[in-house]
Amino acid sequence: MHNNPILRISTKILFAPIILFGLYVQFHGDFGPGGGFQAGVIVASAFILYSLVFGIEAGKKLFPTNINLILLALGGIVYGGVGIVSMILGDEFLAYNILGSSPQSGQHIGILLVEFGVGLTVSNVMIALFNAFASYDKVKEK
């Protein structure tokens, strides 16, 4: 697949729009269909497409495994962190009302952060799974 110019160029053209669409789905989830789960998968698919066409090593160079694993855990921490912040501010766990000046703006901030955490975890789990499956064979051969 490395030598096919059609695949290489179309991947280069598609890569940024896929991530842009993922971000749109992520942050437009309040107003239309979408949210963290779908957006995470879409963003992950961009990186997986890159790895499929340019090889797993190039994919790991683009998105290093260390960062991937840190972000994988960070998503859950962001979600739980929102809950703990709302607890520190004096409300219940994951009660967003207290996060903003008015209950509605608090809900907006809470939902945005929580969905971001979901997207972070889902996208990085998908990339990590693909990398783990794709690089498993090489170790076996050695």
Next chain:
Amino acid sequence: MISELLINAFLVTIMLSIAIALIKTRTVIFTVILTSAYSLVAALMFITLDAVDVAFTEASVGAGISTILFLAAMAYLPKKEEDSISSEFIPALSCIILGGILIWCSFDLPEIGQLTAPIHQHIAPEYIKGSKEDIGIPNIVTSVLASYRGYDTFGETIVVFTAGVAVLALLEKKNTTKKNKSQPKQKIRKNA
């Protein structure tokens, strides 16, 4: 009404034929591709039920990423399924009986979209009414998912995280055991 019936009949026919093809095929790559196609038709089905968020998830997760992950995992499987040796009579009979019971029970279900159905009477009206006042978000699915049912979604995120970590641990374990064999040499060199 008739057009909706036609669309549903069309989708169900496609789903059924994909399911039959899935049973018949013995090649792993066809199984993966047919599963993906099945998910895509299921996503269309969800759109006809006006569940756009679910359809979106089904299309992106079911038809998209899981197919890629299946393909990545497929590299370690034999290319063809082995023919089963045991008889297919008893499994087929139990499937038919169970399916028959489920279809028989489905006659008791309320009609889809009926307002008086118990599921629309319980807590849903509160969510629909409160979503605009409490949260101020037009998409009720998001407000239920992230705010009213925030605990559940937190649990889901942790499940995804745990599943990912478990698979990584399983696959990485093999890597480290292979690496350990070559590591003692390096250690000796460092000590020397």
